[in-house]
Amino acid sequence: MSDSSKRGRSDGTWIAELDICLAKGAEIPEGDTHLLERLARNETPSDLRSEACLSLAADWLDKCSRDHPECDADKNKQAFLPTRIIDVGSPTTPPHLHVTGDGETGKWVALSYCGSADSSFTLNASSFNNLRSGLPLADFPPTLQDAVLVTRALGLRYLWVDALCTFQDNSNDLTVEVSKTSQVYSNAVVTIAATSAETLDDGFLDKREPHFNCSFPWRRQDHPDSVEDGCRTCPVFFRRGRSPLNKDRPRDSRWATSGWTLQEELLSKRLLYYTRREMIWQCRAGKATEPEEEPTRDPTLFSMVKELQDGSDSSEDSKRSMAAKYKVWYEVLKEYVARDLTSENDCLPAISAIADSFHTQLEEQYCAGLWRGDLLFGLLWSLHCSSGGSGPPGRMLRRALLRLFDYQDKHPTLPARKPLTGVSKNRGPSWSWVGADDLAGITWPRESGTFDYLATVVHVEVRDKTHDGFGSIEGMALTLDAPYRHLGLRLGTYSRSPRNPISLVQRALTRLSPLARTRKLAEIALMRPDCLASTTTSGSVIVPSRSKEFTLIQLAKTSIGPRPVLYVLVLQRQKRDKANGAGPQRYRRVGLLRLMPSQPDNDDYIGEAMTDLLEGVAYREVTKKEWPVGTFVID
Template sequence: MDSDPFSEVGSACIKKWLKQCSKHEACQPPKTAFVPTRLLDVGNEVADDQRRLRIVLGKALDEKVSYTALSYCWGNSPSSRLSAEIARTVQANLAARLGHVSEETLSQTIRDAITVTRWLGIRYLWVDLLCIVQDDPLDWSKESQVMENIFHHASLTIAATSAVSITQGFLRRPRCQRIKLSINSNTEKPDLVLRYPEWLMHEYIWDNDWRTRGWIFQEQKLSHRVLHFARGILYFECASGFRCEWMEMRPELSDDDNEWVLQNPFWSPQCFLGANNPTTFDTWYGDVEWFSMKTLTFPEDKLPAISGLARVTAKVVGSRYLAGLWMDDLHIGLLWKAPTSCILRRPPRSRAPSWSWAALDGGLEWQTYRSDSDMPLAKILNVDGVPDPSDPQKRLFTGFLDLNGCLMKFQDAEDHDILQNPCGNNGDYRTDSTWYVSDLGVEFTHQSSLWVLPILLEEMVRGLILEPTSKGNESNEFRRVGWYESEPQRNRVLKSLESQNTTSVRIV
């Protein structure tokens, strides 16, 4: 590959991909109009390298204005933080930036995005650091609530996939050594086939810091086309498929618009356009599983960083959104847990009710298998999960969940090892039941204070492990500290429930 992504070969690839994508039925521009509150004007004259940069207000622009959006990593190094501090738009410099933005104040990654935008012949660029007033909590909150529109309406999302920080930039690629081969053939057809190794494809495209960032997840999914500047390769994603420079070496793919490679499982911006059915909720859970493994610079961004996807999902499912879960699917939504290899941690500052997956940090999964014979074992009486009124940025959520069900004392486990390890001390899977206490802050020496509440009868009984709050048992107020499943015979469960008294509890 050429070290310059805008070489003759690289430029031809980009232009070809954009042209083909513009013909895809699934990749047509949104029918609704949207213009971001602010955009960076990168200039009009394509040949003028001294164009004046400035912030412009979206309300002054045509509603069909074309713009690019930058998806990138800020980075955590001191130099990255300093560069972001210098580049960011704040209340004190906003007025001046409406007249002029000095390019010298901008990091290399942002400068590279300006270069790409100009090369494409597009006048405007959206960058969060420049277009959101960073020291204004109200502006941050307002803009974070339209993030799905910002990326979905962008003509192209520029992904700085190779840049680990805001200072690195993404247009300079490693220079590859060129080797001249002399091949003698006795046939008219070529005997030599060159193919890239699969591990190299994975390393360049999937193994990078950009894909570990929490905010990136919805930025990628909400965009209808993304141009990646990865380490050593250009590649392009859209709602219809995936292409990269290496594929252009394959004659059977190079000219056929119908041979776009299918997307990977977690890149499907059209997945929410189907009918309202349980699989739509399952798509959401799958997205949360991927998202839960991403990193966030600010832990309080857990729910805001996926709120754009939540709003898109809400339009399809028509269900009330409750701090990461859905009212019409709560019996399954509540049954999240950590994979066996992961440990969940409670952040220092509470950001969601304990029944929400967003309350903890770490990888998550749902192990549910829907069938017509599924039976809820707890009745939902009332639920509320809304932004904390004390948080102006609306990053923190508070709420409660009132249930009526068979509340029982936790008496199955003999020691804390079984609580921490669902497979038991000797690694033998317990066939009668599996317990997982996800909050390691629980005092296991007082395990007698733990309770279980069955939630759903599938092929197994699945439910929650609860701990009383500081209000004590008499208040019937608990917090979720774990998840369990057991394998009794279905008829035995149903018969047992007939003789059980139900209790109303509140989980906060």
């Protein structure tokens, strides 16, 4: 049972924390003073269309608007209505599409949902007149029917649904309206998050099946003989309590793992989640769940973004404030890259509205998922090809060495992560994280020290398709001045098992003797390739079998405790074509190196010791003499 006055043990550990709610309809005799009787008053109705559920949602909104000044600082100022919006009508008046006039203002609800790409119920040239004239509510798909009912219950007139308010057969209209997404969600009074609806045909107000995890027997002290054995049994629903162990948003749905819904969630003023088990309210004041009425504050990504939007800079701590804003951006990216995208063209558009919102705070150039003022740190992303997550770069080398010395059984390799499907390696510039093959494996350095940047950003050239700087791009070239060195590598063909996800360069290490070729190995020891190799039907991975020349450029240095760390970008020359034949040599980023000197007192097992040895030799090789500085144009 939840106890808000005790937040964990004194030693910092946590125990299970549960809320217990009695199922709707369970009989509790009057006068029973037992704990379970008191819990029974916190009923969770199984029918989300019930007066109790709809009233609770309306009460949450009413109390938030009335009692939370931080949630509605501009409540007396109505926003301009979107280009088109659904007028939900009334029980006797059918919903219809309203085309707004110039300067028309109002209040609306936004719907966030996972729709089917092939849904026939959309706004297009042939459906426009019917939607504008009005259709019976029964003709709408169940998810949209439910959204209309909730909007009416909240006492609001307008509902914005992307599929019905944007022409789905007009690419120009789609481009224009997608660029307005930030304003649509940030100015909506509340956003309905239909997390339990997998498609438009599912609905989210269907009767909930009671989640009876167990039956809870209790004894009535005042009537011990009222039931057999003096005990009464009643089914109860257990809900996870509030603790840092619980995620800050529902995770058991397609909606919660969609790349598109993240910006709809984070930009909203308020959120009304309809999950499979309960309703959840989220606003700047915190989060509330059934049957609770008052929100409680918990640190979430939503709250971090809202604090950034509400903050004001002062000249004396402007630098620290900017660093905090960049940190929130990387937290957003961390969440975003873990989500699913279905189209190779969605990577930047699906986060464009959040970027637009951040641009208001940062007031600097947006560079394909990164920011000009923090671009050099942004370039330090790396791709983890395994499910090992965000472990140290040396882990991949360590696995190679373990296999070389038959340490497989003692230190098994984790299963491979499944690369993001349907995404092309050509969707973004190679130097940005959007150009990686597997977004789910992207991380940034976790070192907390200060970074000393050795490269300088000279110019960023953007060719975007939407002309707002936040959506799809046709190309983006980055020009850097940096210390450089050329290096030749030789790679070969190898077979990759799903249980041995190792990078191309790291696999090449297993074909050589680390003792005889230490220096050569050290030069490529911590290579983190940005792109996964293509696979044949037999599962073989094909890599170049001839020597290739790569260019290393020193990007930044920092420290982990007393040990300095050096980050080096690995570039590859591009072939000249007619378009750039007369221009400067152009490069593509292919990986990242992280190097540091050897540590005398290291673990004694062979993988750790050899990894540290190679890191140390590579670090000394790179830093023993000053590198010349050159200019590099990276696509």
